[in-house]
Amino acid sequence: MITFDTRPDRYKHWKLTFDGPLATLSMDVREDAGLSPDYKLKLNSYDLGVDIELADALQRIRFEHPEVHAVVITSLKERIFCAGANIMMLRGSSHGAKVNFCKYTNETRLAIEDASAHSGLKFLAALNGICAGGGYELALACDEILLVDDGNSAVSLPEAPLLGVLPGTGGLTRVVDKRHVRRDLADFFSTLVEGVKGKRAVEWKLVDAAYPTSKFKEAVAKRARELAAMSHRPASGPGITLNPLNPTVTDGALTYSAVTLTINRDKRTADLTVHAPSGQQPATPDDILKAGDQFWPLRAFRELDDALLRLRINEPEIGTVVIRTDGDRDAVLAIDRTLAAHRSHWLVGEIVAFMRRTLKRLDLTARSFFAFIEPGSAFAGSLFELALAADRSYMFHDDAEENVIALSPMNAGPLTMSNGLTRLETRFLDEKGKVQELLAHDGPFNAGEAEDAGLVTFAPDEIDWDDEIRLAVEARAAFSPDAMTGLEANLRFPGPETMETKIFGRLTAWQNWIFQRPNAVGDKGALKVYGQQGRPEFDWKRT
């Protein structure tokens, strides 16, 4: 079973070092320490395990090191920055494993851009050598790219010409949409196995600058200091420590402090419950700093994030997830008010950003989500985002009208989706006034009010409830899992598209298509044949 908890003293593939406002993340992949013994991670190539460490390092810089203002990403291997995703690993992976791997690496790259946009943490890719495929895609996620000009080091996206697949981690999108490389040059570049070096790489905007070996280190240090100076992060710490989550793991359940995930394998469903906090909650930045990673929103969303990741990777047959909440709704609303009031404090900002990324992870999880809103639930404010993220929500219409939901300032802006809109704005796409009106509503909504307002999908009464929710889940779990994945990938993202949605929509969808095709994964497909005797044999029909 793959887990996502790690920490710097356990890293096998990265060194994380600190020097005042600068952190340096150096890739130094251990060939023999892949997640599987079936491949060697040569030339700083990576598998999911390498990326789990990178994702962990990014979180820790944000939460544990507020004094860091810029991050240099480089390599400790001579003349090699990174050779990209390990091809033997990809060749040996199932379709689902490839897709999940690419999704996770995409989310990690987007976390770099999120840190730049929202934390003021600037990233500099220092390409000290060959930078191919996923290696270049990692560089593309940084704010700036410096390349050593040693007559040998090049950036490249050789996936299409060499392996018959696409760069799977946003490369094509970022080349044209982020770096504004001209589309015909991008076409040429993306078919060039050897890539582009030095001056031409700068001219084509593939990198920001290239320096001879003798001047490279100094140029990187200088530019890193300049980037750090642009940051609005605190001048000094302390940060907070992200301790291990340590869920109780059994065959049928993952149990955390605020999250429970129960697996029903015979029905191919899971129950995901988030527990609201109880009692007095920290209400000032100082108290939140003291509470650290035990502050409920950070703790609950870290647990939720971990549960989603484990579900994705380790439970592929669980197709439908029922989301519930329980506990003290008012405590959630009080916390939301605190978060909204102190968002400009660095730690509160980081907590809110983490909640936003976790909810995006949910949006991008290829499972059907139904929210069941029952008496005793706590679907309020930031927890109501779970119901808004779900494909549908069912709210028990009780005669006593005690089953309620509530909105908070956290529904009004901070928790945007990949499309740049809040979930309420996405839900009421042509009704801007309606969103304002709902946010201005005083107090909670009972089931009838919530249904009338369009905040929940259905509100069956006591007579219908049991049958309706049972049938809804049974029907969903019986549909083609592929059709549901495609349906959700389209319906969850109405409205505008962003670079982020383009990466997960257009680019990933095409990559998944290619990952299925015999020309890539058939016995004579390019991905199968690479590095072995013989050349790929293609079915030449274009589609």
Next chain:
Amino acid sequence: MITFDTRPDRYKHWKLTFDGPLATLSMDVREDAGLSPDYKLKLNSYDLGVDIELADALQRIRFEHPEVHAVVITSLKERIFCAGANIMMLRGSSHGAKVNFCKYTNETRLAIEDASAHSGLKFLAALNGICAGGGYELALACDEILLVDDGNSAVSLPEAPLLGVLPGTGGLTRVVDKRHVRRDLADFFSTLVEGVKGKRAVEWKLVDAAYPTSKFKEAVAKRARELAAMSHRPASGPGITLNPLNPTVTDGALTYSAVTLTINRDKRTADLTVHAPSGQQPATPDDILKAGDQFWPLRAFRELDDALLRLRINEPEIGTVVIRTDGDRDAVLAIDRTLAAHRSHWLVGEIVAFMRRTLKRLDLTARSFFAFIEPGSAFAGSLFELALAADRSYMFHDDAEENVIALSPMNAGPLTMSNGLTRLETRFLDEKGKVQELLAHDGPFNAGEAEDAGLVTFAPDEIDWDDEIRLAVEARAAFSPDAMTGLEANLRFPGPETMETKIFGRLTAWQNWIFQRPNAVGDKGALKVYGQQGRPEFDWKRT
């Protein structure tokens, strides 16, 4: 071999009737008149042949009937509007045929929306009965949808629950992005085999209104008249006649008056040449009306459109297309000036709109396009759009500097891509000033100037030309055809996304993915098993 030329007196599946400012397009599919005898087109279900007639009718209304201001799309079958794409046809089709079929139907639906947006021709879907799948997607392309409320007639997208695939013609995108159906209701609706009827269909915004049978015809007629009154089309004709193109067809070539397509099967390449006009060209709307479909831009682009469609459908193994132009560059520029000056005239507007749609068809054609700009070429203005649409362009750098390209007002706005930008704006995505500067350039650009300006990809000189273009084509033709399709689908559309690019990017890519999956097309897949004994058997793993 499938061809795309037809005319109303040959239609097998549609009746096109006229009544003053109203045209009525009535679907009445002949069961036994499918493109293949392997299936029966029951219940107004359709295959490519049905859609070719629809596309033809739309063109003729635009060009031949300027007096038509609104179009009612309905059916002559009792209690059935349209059952969507024929499932037996889909089941028997290759992957490529399914993808091409969906692409063509998508382009036809977008042509309806294009006519509404640009010609002021309003479309009313009059759903006189069951409207399922592709039938509802046709309705979604119309400006408004009226549904008969007879206790039986429903709109539905049953593809996912019934067939394990997605609605392939824009349905999911249009439901949420065009009609703003709430995403959770869209999720429920899209999993409901029986669909949604009457009042609920109106409440959920799936249709605009529902009327009892006794009032339906009258309501349709009334609303059609109201829509017609909103149009800015001319009060009366005459229009022009779209005569058959009648290319000379041999095994290796399609030869039209202004377009030649030569197929090199052993190299899997084609040569596409567009010939500029010569001599004096019509310069006023009256003269253009007189010239009719023989006016060069309409004639040349109709031929180009036809050649692209035949290439797509009939020549799947031809992966790389070299585009050339020849003839009188100045005549093209003169025509461009005429088109730009008289764009507000209905016919000139239609011609420009047709050119725009044809170029979009090229953008969406899953073949690699290289433009070769050689001495004697006519890559000027609207013909230079072909070079801008190509994945790359190579311009012969002659010592005499006689090989030139030129821009015109037609590069400045009218020929937008699916992303809403011109090809120049897309090419120079972050350089708005540069686009203006290039458009203001006086006179043509020689090869050196064009390369420096970034208007062409490469400009090899005489020493390098032959080898460079030969190697470029050979290398391209040797790559995985799937990887090239995915690469081009991403790099051709940088910048903003629109409903149109969402349909071809996000939705189509996911549909193509699902069309490959054993859960749809395997022996026990949903698409294979439908209508036969037994139920589909799914691999339950979610990806």
